[in-house]
Amino acid sequence: MPASLPSSPPLRWLFLDLNSYFASVEQQICPKLQGKPVAVVPMMSDATCAIAASAQAKKFGVKTGTNVGEAKRMCPGLQLVLADHSRYVAYHERIKAEIERHYPIEVVGSIDEMGLLLDGRHQDEKVAVDLAHRIKQGIRENVGEVITCSVGIAPNRFLAKLASDIVKPDGLTVLHLHEMPQKIAHWQITDLCGIGRRMEPRFHAAGIHSIEKLWAATSQQLHQIWGGVGGDRFWQELHGQDLGHFATQHSSIGHSHVLAPEFRYHAQAVIVAKRLLSKAASRLRRTEYRAQGLSLSVRAEGQPLRGDAQSRLSQPLSDTFTLMRLLDRLWPEVMRQIRWSRVKKISVTLHDLQSNAEPQQLELFPELQPAKPVVLARQEKLSQIMDTLNQRYGRDSVALGFLPNQVKTFSGTKIAFDRIPKQQEFQE
Ligand SMILES: [Mg+2]
Structure with missing residues (x-):
């Protein structure tokens, strides 16, 4: 009777992860791709990387x-398909609608991940499994027969997500706490969500080389490895505690872009950087946040050079004007670091975000020419007007720091794997 053991808390979460999502959508839309190895790519160039691979392509590694x-x-015979993010968002909406015909979604983890918080009745294993089957069947019948998902059912969201990774594609795994860690004993610790490759040396230094050892580690040990409460939290989640969940809170907004070869010269690259910043700033305003930090990083073409620079403001803000001035100061810094080479990739991130709901303190910037609060407020207002015009007349109708038609050929809503673009973003 494992369910009555204190070590086996109820199955409170059902987590659903779509398999090879972008590639499956492409196969669904284009039947001649079905059953074939497919890679979805951001541009048609051998130098770029696949952003998704179909199950058939995964077999080739x-x-x-x-x-x-x-x-x-x-993978000889690999079919390349240019990513079309608006399709993935459209299917995402249809999949969510189908799931909600069966049970309300509690949290959307990313474009291909959804979590359901199970109520008392659905915490019964048979009922939960039956729900999972109905959702899978509903997606097959009403969204597309090649759109499959792997489902995990477990005591908390973390373990349910982990369980959804156990069988792919089209899996369904119930994970009780008493089955841990045996059920994933063959995994590497870096297979776990939240443990990146970069953390691996720290685990090794602490003598943790396997899932078994990780399971046996104390909360204090993980605290040390993480260098903070993140470690305690990981320990609690791994051991089945439901820490509750919070509405998604932004901690940063960023955009990055791999430049097409014709945009890699300095004069074009700086425009792409500005374009990325104006997009991030627009998103910042739409989500009603202000940022207190800006970072810029660039990677050089054909050589292992990287430039990074950041700036912190004495107060959070969201107006494009000030942010562009900051970018203008960071740009030569990062270019110097890559010795003014051609630029392959640019990332712009706004961080240290604060909700607009919090009162804004009107101090002066140490980093910039002092701007009067009234000027700032006006700039923020003007930035919002730009957003409205761009929503109404199409993206880049109004731009700041570059001519709108300089970027027409490059811009496009890129998808991030950790969030879903809102429909408005296709206009930003
Ligand atoms: Mg997936």
């Missing part, structure tokens, strides 16, 4: 992040 030239060698 092609996965998200595989270099396209290499993927073609690994």
